[in-house]
Amino acid sequence: MSINELLPASIRVPARLPLPVPRSGVAGEARRALQSWLGDLDRALAQAFAEGMAAGELIALRSAAIDNLLGHVWIACLGEARGVALFATGGYGRGRLFPQSDVDLLILVDHVEPGRGRALEQFLATLWDIGLKIGSAVRDAAQCRELAVADLSVFTSLMDARRIAGDASMATVVESILTAPEIWPARAYLAARMAERDARHARFDDTTYQLEPNLKDGPGGLRTLDALRWMARRLLGESGFEGLVGRGWLDPSERDTLLQSEATLWRIRYALHLEAGRPEERLLFDYQRALARRLGFQDEHSSNLGVEQFMQSYFQAATQVERLGVQLTERFDELFDDPDDRQRLTPDFESRAGRLTLIDPELFIRRPQALIEIFVVRQTWPQVVGLAAETMRRIHQAIAHHGEALAGCPAVLAALMALLRQGPTAVDVLWRMNRFGLLTAILPPLGRVFGRMQYDLFHVYTVDEHTMRVLRNVARFAEPAAAQDFPLAHQLVTRLAKPELLLLAALFHDIAKGRGGDHSVLGEMDAREFCRLAGLEAEDADLVAWLVRWHLLMSATAQRQDITDPQVVQRFANEVMDWERLDHLYLLTVADIIGTSARLWNSWKDRLLRDLYTSAHYVLRSDSEATPHASVRVQSAREQALDRLQSEGLDPASITAVWKDFPAASFLRHKLPQICQQTRAILARDGATPVVDVQPLSVRGCTDLFVYAEDRPGLFAAITAVLDRRRFTVLEARILNSPRGLALDTFLLLDADTQAPATMERAAELRAAIEQALHQPASAKPAQRNLSRHQKYFQSPPRIAFSSMGRLTQLALVCSDRPGLLAAVAQAFEEAGVNVHDARIATFGERVEDFFLVSGRDQAALNLATQESLLHAVLARLGRRR
Missing domain, CATH: 1.20.120.330 (Nucleotidyltransferases  domain 2)
Structure with a gap:
């Protein structure tokens, strides 16, 4: 049957192939006709697809049509030559040819002769000329056999081989290879x-x-x-x-x-x-x-x-x-398998050649909780390597049989809770249950996010896969190696009184995504309903529900707010309320970040979350007092730093002289090791400026850059331009000024390519580059780099908002990430005559959320005119107009 007979009348190929003349070759005019016919074919098939024809029918039609075309060209080039045949292989051999698939061919010959070689060359050249993408091999029987013995893919391609044209007797060569008992026997x-x-x-x-x-x-x-x-x-x-x-x-x-x-x-x-x-x-x-x-x-x-x-x-x-x-x-x-290799493991299960099987084939129908028990047995007995195929089938059939009843079955829920109470060791069981669809049957809301992706660059996995990875991270924290890699998480997870509550929170934290509301709020409702059905005590249910509702609180506070500010920590602690919640929230937060994408986790985030945990833990002490007044905290920090520096042999008078240029914010916002290192760096220069100090790995888990120099308009822009050119990511910037007009700028950095602190070599190169930039009168321009392939598909209009922060103004920028973004924004600040005092930089996949504390040149909050000017400057630098 021809292609035209199979296609709808409205989209039939308008021209038929002309009858070929054997061994005449394909002349230029005929080639153009074949090329036109092929184009008509592909357009007709594409139109049929657009009109709803099934892809399976269309790939079979294209395969049949190409059969006709190849047969035509074969006759024209080789006629009815003996001892040579044309076979389709690959997907084409299976009769499935997609619009852009290669046409894989095997030309099988009994021997090679000069005239035949020229004809085959003409045949293949014609196919290329008319627009087919050919994958071809020319072999004799011995070569075919030799390659089939050595290469699984060659042998498999012969299994798909289908003769299209040429000597029919050549098919016996293929058959002889496929039936040879010594070539790839069944077990091998x-x-x-x-x-x-x-x-x-x-x-x-x-x-x-x-x-x-x-x-x-x-x-x-x-x-x-x-x-x-x-x-x-x-x-x-x-x-x-x-x-x-x-x-x-x-x-x-x-x-x-x-x-x-x-x-x-x-x-x-x-x-x-x-x-x-x-x-x-x-x-x-x-x-x-x-x-x-x-x-x-x-x-x-x-x-x-x-x-x-x-x-x-x-x-x-x-x-x-x-x-x-x-x-x-x-x-x-x-x-x-050896049929005699059998071992009874429990009254309900036995092992056959290491595969878990049922004693009673109807077990899962009689006792649905056994669906969970079998995975526990699979985990418990080391000699079990997997489930028997029939057991897998019984599981799928039982899930279909019970349907929605599994979600409300008290025995099933009791078995699930018993499993969860095992703590981290339960995670592998949950993972296997999920692969069989059992977990989503017991937790229907989880089934609604099965295979649900989030169309952004922040979430690397679908929601259900992310959930399983979060659970696996919780289990990972309990492993001995975690004592070094995740010391705080390891300490906390091993002392949980009820680990099942953390596992439940991990299961439910993203369960409501895709419903159109706040997934944290909706997920809290799902979690409470499950806890009710499972019979959890009220206080346990409250903890699970709270964790689901506020699972983003800790990461948002740490990455978007200044956790060196006691008021920020106090607000966070007020929301958390007690140590138990804090422990669980820290574990869930770290597991969630790593489970979203391993690339999101770095030493800076590790330190940031640990610092917030420690600060909140202190605030939540039962005997804690009100936060000391700022002046008291400044005095305490000065005394501690002075004691440490004096113990190193530094002169107290020299230290005090340096600190005359340190504003109070230096002692409020910087950690003790940073204050000491900045002091050392200034003393080492004996009062000369600029001072550029780069600590490759600081106490903050990243690279610290400290710049002490004469302040000038555009200083922030000059530094960020160098950081951009040197491919450093800025995590945080603190811009302080001394009473006599010196800038004390601190930048927390990671290598943009590795997301790790800088190497010693990179740190030295950065220091030299910053020093050079500080001696130049004009700011360096940011590097011009194109968006990555991923970034250009996730661009959205920037959103900018201003808010009052006392004598300063906060600018909040939410936009799509792009190379050189911070350097471009810094250039806009310079153009608008704006000073930067603080910057919090957060990137979530393709989305950036940056917060800047800024002022005018008069060190006062921005007036409306300056805000408007800055808004225009930022949008222009980002390639946008209002």
Whole structure:
């Protein structure tokens, strides 16, 4: 049947292929006709896709059409030559050809002769000339056999080989290789396929939930489905899922799930090829919004964008493929188990060749809590390496059978709470339960965020995957190695009286995302309802609910406010109220940050959160007094610093002379080691300025830059321009002035590329660069760098707000991140005649939230005219206009 007979009348290919003349070759005019026909074909198929035709039908149609085209060109170039044949391989061999897929070909010859070689060259050149992307190999039987023995992928490609044209007898060469018992026997083939799968998945962090997933090679991708069919054919002689149903290896619902998921992946891949215009297999941010529109997904509200719904549909399909793929592969592997290797473990479970099985096949139906118990047994018995395939099937069937009843079953909830009370060791069990869909069945709200991505650069994983990683971080804190890597978290988690409460808070902290309201508030309601059903005591339920409601409080306070200000710490402590909440909140905060993206965690954030914890812990002491007056705290800091510096042999009079230039804020806002180091650096210069001191690793967990110099307009801009050019990220800046007009500027830095403190070499280079800039009359200009590929797809208009802060003005800037942002804003401050006194810099993925305390040149708060001027200057520097 021709392509025109299969396509709707409105989009049929307008021209048919002319009849070829054997061995005449393809002349220029004929090549142009073939090229035109190919273009008509692709346009017709694209139109059919837009009108709703299934991708599975279209890839089969394109494959059949290309068969006709290749047959035409083959006859024109080689005629009915004996001893040579053309085979389709790869996806094309399986009869599936996507819009931008390569046309993979194998030309099999009995021997090579000069005339035939020229004809084959003409054949392949014609295909390239008319616009096909060809992947080709020319081999004889011996070469085919040798490569098939050595290379799993070559052998597998022969399994897909399908003759298109040429000598039909050459097919026996392929068949002889595939049926040779010594070439990739079943057990060796299965082991190699499983090793290839593991290596492939390792490239994708062993998770389906990448925010830019590879829908062909990633976990749960189309390659998983291909591999299942290859293994079925090699081990059982069945080429499709239907045959596996007939033999009892799949039940009809499992087959339907695989085919429906495959159809979803095909549809997405077809649209991706059309959108990208090239053989792209990654669902990059570049294409996700356009694909969502092309496939009909629409924004519901700001927390449920069409692009997020689209990606959720992908993740749901990929997860189903991955789950059933593991299950079916285990069934294949069980073919080689020793049937006599059996051990009874409990009254309900036994081990067969290391795989956990049921004594009573109806156990999960009779006692639904056994669905949890089996995962606990899996964790408890070291000789158990996994679940038997039939056990996996029984779990899925029982979950479907019980349905919503699992969420309200007292026995199931009691079993879950018993598991959670084991503390961190329960996390691996929860992770396995989640992979089987059991956790979402027991906690339906968790199912609503299954596969839900957040379309930004801050959240690296889907919500459900992030939740599992937060739980794993909690478990990680209890490990011995955490005593060094996370000393405070290790200390706190090991002394929790009820670790199940922290695990519950981790499970529920993001459970309400995507519903259109404040997920913390909605999640608190879900958490309270679960605690009620599970029978938790009122005070335990209150703690879990409070943690869910305020799980962002600690990170927001630490990163967006000045935690050296006692009033900030006091407000935080007032909200927390007691030590128990503080301990749990610290653990949840650290686990949450690392679980969002490992790149977000660094030594500065570690120190920042520990400092806030320590300060709040002090305030929450039962015998704590009111915060001392500022003058008392300044005097105390001076006395401690003087004692330390004197103990080092420094002259008290010289120290006191230096401190005449230190405003009170230096002693209020800086830690004791910083005050001492700044004093040493100034004394080492014997009163000369400028002083530039760089401490690669400071007490704040980052690199400290201290600049002591004659103040001048644009000093902040000059320093930030150097930091930008030297690729340092500014975390915090404190700009102070002495009574006689000297600047005491402190910057907390991390290396922009590594997000680690500077090396000694980098610190020395930075010091020299800053000194050079301070001796130049004009400010250096920020470096000009382009947005990264990711950044340019997440740009939003900047938002700027002014607020009064006594004699100063606070400018709050929320905008999309970009290279050189802080340096550009500093240039705007200089242009508007504004002085900077303090800066808090926070970056969350693609979003920046910066706060600056500023004044006019008269050191007073900004008037309305200056605010307007500064607003225009900042927007202009960011490439925006009001």
